[in-house]
Amino acid sequence: MSDASIENEDIPLEVVSDVDQTWQDTVRSLVNAYVLVPGRIMITDYRALLGFGIVFGYLFVGTVGVWLMEPTTMWDGDRLVQSFETMAHPLGTDPQGRDILTLLVYGTRPILLMMLSGGLFIITIGTAIGTVAGFSRGRLDQILSMITDVALTIPGLPLVIVLAVTLNPESPVLIGILLAINGWGGLARNLRSQVLSIREEDYVEAAKAMNVSTGNVLLKDVLPNMMPYILYNFMSSMRGVLFASVGLYYLGVLPYSQENWGVLLEQAYSGGALTTWSMFHWIFWPIVAVVILSIGLILLSQSTDKLFNPRVRARHE
Amino acid sequence: MSQQVVAQENILELRDVTVSFGMNRGVSKVLDDVSIDIHRGEILGVVGESGSGKSMLASALLDAVVDPGTVDGEVSYRTDSGETVDILDLEDEELRQLRWEEIAMVFQGAMSFFNPTMKIRGHFLETLKAHDQDVDEGMEHARELLTDLHLEPDRVFDTFPHELSGGMKQRALIALSLILEPNVLVMDEPTAALDLLMQRSILTLLDDLQEKYDLTIVFITHDLPLVKDLCDRIAVMYAFDVMEVFPAGDLSNSTHPYTRSLLNAVPNLTTSLDELRSIEGSAPDPVDIPSGCSYHPRCPLSTPECEQEDPPLEEIAPDQEVACWHHEKVDEELPLALETSDGGSAEVYEGNQSDEPVVVMDDIEVHFETDDGGLLSLFDDPEIVRAVDGVDLEIYENDVVAIVGESGCGKTTFGKTAVGLQEPTGGSVRYRGQDIWETKRGEGTGDRSYDEIRRALQIIHQDPGSSLNPNRKVSSILQVPMKSWQSDLDVEDRKARLLAMLEAAGMSPPEDYADRYPHQLSGGEKQRVALIRALLMNPDLILADEAVSALDVSMRVDMMDLMLTLQDLFDTSYLFISHNLTNARYLAGRAGGRIAVMYLGEIIEIGPAEEIVQNPQHPYTQALHWSTTDLDSNSEGEADESPIRAIDVPDPIDPPSGCRFHPRCPEAREVCATEKPSLDSGTDHCTACFREYSEDHPYWDSEPLGEETIGAHVGGESS
Numbered sequence A: 001m002s003d004a005s006i007e008n009e010d011i012p013l014e015v016v017s018d019v020d021q022t023w024q025d026t027v028r029s030l031v032n033a034y035v036l037v038p039g040r041i042m043i044t045d046y047r048a049l050l051g052f053g054i055v056f057g058y059l060f061v062g063t064v065g066v067w068l069m070e071p072t073t074m075w076d077g078d079r080l081v082q083s084f085e086t087m088a089h090p091l092g093t094d095p096q097g098r099d100i101l102t103l104l105v106y107g108t109r110p111i112l113l114m115m116l117s118g119g120l121f122i123i124t125i126g127t128a129i130g131t132v133a134g135f136s137r138g139r140l141d142q143i144l145s146m147i148t149d150v151a152l153t154i155p156g157l158p159l160v161i162v163l164a165v166t167l168n169p170e171s172p173v174l175i176g177i178l179l180a181i182n183g184w185g186g187l188a189r190n191l192r193s194q195v196l197s198i199r200e201e202d203y204v205e206a207a208k209a210m211n212v213s214t215g216n217v218l219l220k221d222v223l224p225n226m227m228p229y230i231l232y233n234f235m236s237s238m239r240g241v242l243f244a245s246v247g248l249y250y251l252g253v254l255p256y257s258q259e260n261w262g263v264l265l266e267q268a269y270s271g272g273a274l275t276t277w278s279m280f281h282w283i284f285w286p287i288v289a290v291v292i293l294s295i296g297l298i299l300l301s302q303s304t305d306k307l308f309n310p311r312v313r314a315r316h317e
Numbered sequence B: 001m002s003q004q005v006v007a008q009e010n011i012l013e014l015r016d017v018t019v020s021f022g023m024n025r026g027v028s029k030v031l032d033d034v035s036i037d038i039h040r041g042e043i044l045g046v047v048g049e050s051g052s053g054k055s056m057l058a059s060a061l062l063d064a065v066v067d068p069g070t071v072d073g074e075v076s077y078r079t080d081s082g083e084t085v086d087i088l089d090l091e092d093e094e095l096r097q098l099r100w101e102e103i104a105m106v107f108q109g110a111m112s113f114f115n116p117t118m119k120i121r122g123h124f125l126e127t128l129k130a131h132d133q134d135v136d137e138g139m140e141h142a143r144e145l146l147t148d149l150h151l152e153p154d155r156v157f158d159t160f161p162h163e164l165s166g167g168m169k170q171r172a173l174i175a176l177s178l179i180l181e182p183n184v185l186v187m188d189e190p191t192a193a194l195d196l197l198m199q200r201s202i203l204t205l206l207d208d209l210q211e212k213y214d215l216t217i218v219f220i221t222h223d224l225p226l227v228k229d230l231c232d233r234i235a236v237m238y239a240f241d242v243m244e245v246f247p248a249g250d251l252s253n254s255t256h257p258y259t260r261s262l263l264n265a266v267p268n269l270t271t272s273l274d275e276l277r278s279i280e281g282s283a284p285d286p287v288d289i290p291s292g293c294s295y296h297p298r299c300p301l302s303t304p305e306c307e308q309e310d311p312p313l314e315e316i317a318p319d320q321e322v323a324c325w326h327h328e329k330v331d332e333e334l335p336l337a338l339e340t341s342d343g344g345s346a347e348v349y350e351g352n353q354s355d356e357p358v359v360v361m362d363d364i365e366v367h368f369e370t371d372d373g374g375l376l377s378l379f380d381d382p383e384i385v386r387a388v389d390g391v392d393l394e395i396y397e398n399d400v401v402a403i404v405g406e407s408g409c410g411k412t413t414f415g416k417t418a419v420g421l422q423e424p425t426g427g428s429v430r431y432r433g434q435d436i437w438e439t440k441r442g443e444g445t446g447d448r449s450y451d452e453i454r455r456a457l458q459i460i461h462q463d464p465g466s467s468l469n470p471n472r473k474v475s476s477i478l479q480v481p482m483k484s485w486q487s488d489l490d491v492e493d494r495k496a497r498l499l500a501m502l503e504a505a506g507m508s509p510p511e512d513y514a515d516r517y518p519h520q521l522s523g524g525e526k527q528r529v530a531l532i533r534a535l536l537m538n539p540d541l542i543l544a545d546e547a548v549s550a551l552d553v554s555m556r557v558d559m560m561d562l563m564l565t566l567q568d569l570f571d572t573s574y575l576f577i578s579h580n581l582t583n584a585r586y587l588a589g590r591a592g593g594r595i596a597v598m599y600l601g602e603i604i605e606i607g608p609a610e611e612i613v614q615n616p617q618h619p620y621t622q623a624l625h626w627s628t629t630d631l632d633s634n635s636e637g638e639a640d641e642s643p644i645r646a647i648d649v650p651d652p653i654d655p656p657s658g659c660r661f662h663p664r665c666p667e668a669r670e671v672c673a674t675e676k677p678s679l680d681s682g683t684d685h686c687t688a689c690f691r692e693y694s695e696d697h698p699y700w701d702s703e704p705l706g707e708e709t710i711g712a713h714v715g716g717e718s719s
């Protein structure tokens, strides 16, 4: 290369732009980065597509579905109509004549709320504690690590049962948080060790040299590396909350104010649905609802790695 | 064919060896019809840039190509008894015996070869047992090998691999590979990760080993000058084929345009700085090798004939083959720079250093406590690593100071202290008269804010793979510095500016580069982006920590040129850290800067770049100088004797008393072990060695500590 080709006036510390970027451009590039590119990546992967479809379906049912359907009351239909017998009660009715499909649809919303609040709680607390501990060294790290260890060693289920019985929470959001109360320990510990190695990367030191604030370094240089892992954790903790809530309702530990899948299961079980063939649909459909949602989450979580991998992203721009 | 006659002395013959991988883009040929003979008892250097197929050649020699690659052709090996075996036809069990017992291999990454949980002794024992050898006799042999390689067998046997330094590990690995007394040793970049001085020392030892044990060595490397003195013949590879083979003694024997250009691109200590030329273009893709001569798109002598037909490898002199249609014209058209150079010094960007120091470091000390974290360490005093121990340095405006030294000498720590990224445990760092760390703590008296100081001191790292955040595009990476100190710029201005910078750094079209992720850039391009990022802060001083060492030889000059050009435009100073005197000379020499040589945390010699290179005073600097082979010395296949007495750098936890270099210094006398020479000052060129002191210094009357240097005693007498 020839040195002469670079002239003083080309030198760019003074350059300013003569085009103005409009807000439409900004929106367009944001849409591109957060909607189009992920969309294109998903389309190439049928599992992600399926997972996304399932989860989106539940979201739709839990929001719009509730609004489209009349709530069901006792003696809406005959007692114990079997599945697929009449169009009025496609999944059948329970012994009190309530429509099972409607019960499921109305049960979706509190369950989703619980999962969402529990999942968000876990990743917020886990990420915050893990990254700050890993990045800060010294005293703060020691304190946060100790808290994490405590959270990890307390046995989860008994704690949740004790808290549930004493606090007797009713709002699904609170129940979700309660169920996730000590689920963040593993995530925090794992992130801490990841941050420890990312902190040594040269680009983090370069950012420090450029006087980038610690918050920004964490946000722009450290977190993106861990995003796939965090998202994966989000999905799996939502699954955890789902199972925990259904399980605890089933055990009758959680107070039930609203009908949800766990409550349905408990009622069906105590009504003898497991042993009587004519009642079997009563317990079967709530289980199916839980299983499909859980499969959807698994499928979706398997594709999170791709969404953030720059090598994959680059191919879809 | 004359093969019958020559065949007697060939221990290995490759005929039309091709290695190919099926990929979804097409068939990728990573070795393309290679034919070459390897003589018994010779050292053959195989030289090529990264991606030239040289490592694949090593794998093919042992039929060790990984799946799904396929090897075609013929590799015949002639045993001691005169039988010929075709390696590619062997069964797995026969192959296993052949490898190690007949042909041994040493790879670059010594660490990944050793099992980290097993002591070195275990590795030797296991190898002996696996090949049904007599263990006692084998271990005796192992001791001898280790001693030959300047390792203490008893100490080394009882250590775990991670406790050894890189150079020790590599030497232990060489001993391990020779334990079964093979005839052929294939080495793939065995020293590339090590310091130059260590590389040269190992090469010296190899030369002795080869003689003592009658080995045939195939030495694969990217560094032609390094192996020139060691090898008997050199084979140059380009685009997955051998371009030429020539006797190593005299580099002017080379007749292929590629070899010439390669040699002219390597910075060295003798060529005048103006003569260095990088090679235009880039190496071909294995899926799509150019038709005809694969070098024609980059060859200055290329003619239409070259594009049509692939020149065969033909013999033009004994031991010399070349694949080029126009090799007779090479001497005329592409003379070796080191032959034509008049030795005169290059044009330097002179006189632009001001007298005003930007950064002044005064008696800097950086001591780390090693903590092993174990319970036991509670009861011991923590061990102190003296990374930097009392160093003064002033860096002026538009200055270039190159710091040279082996790894572990504290040069990186010192550099980071200079730009305020490492807090010294003693002494002060001042930016334009104002103490950096006091200002950071808000105690300073100066009127500059810490932000301003922070902006003025920037860094470029060594490893291109880690210097850029893999998750952000170039354009967003380069906006960070502007966001940091020019908040008045809006996003379009920032973009316009970074595009202009990319263009200025020779990365065009800039829009295209700005939109890439780091993994879509080559190593050299990543380093350019890192340089631009640093420059966008408009700094006064940039620490370039081995910023070119990880790049291919032909790209280093490019990168350094860019640094110099931009220095001229931006008025920055560089603190350039390197283990390689030639790179230091290139950068500091062109800018009329200084070279400082560091050893175990101290600067032991400092002076104007050309002075240090042409007239090194300190015995250690002389050793470093020795390690960067002169391209034009015509010694034949003999690595000359090393000017140091011990290969390994002493432990910085417990540095030697007196002059820290005395255990390795060939000139050391008793006084050196007790008294410490200080860096004489007053002149431009200062040296910390008693030999620079006046005639009446006690040094001259004291007894020498011993003069045996490396390579002097390993020879035949001990066998």
Ligand code: SF4
Residues within 6 Å of the ligand: B256, B257, B258, B293, B294, B295, B296, B297, B299, B300, B301, B302, B303, B306, B311, B323, B324, B325, B326, B327
């Ligand atoms: S054959 Fe032609 S293109 Fe190839 S190296 Fe020789 S002159 Fe250059």
Ligand code: SF4
Residues within 6 Å of the ligand: B618, B619, B620, B659, B660, B661, B662, B665, B666, B667, B668, B669, B672, B677, B688, B689, B690, B691
């Ligand atoms: S002072 Fe002595 S040991 Fe040190 S470099 Fe000089 S001669 Fe060698």
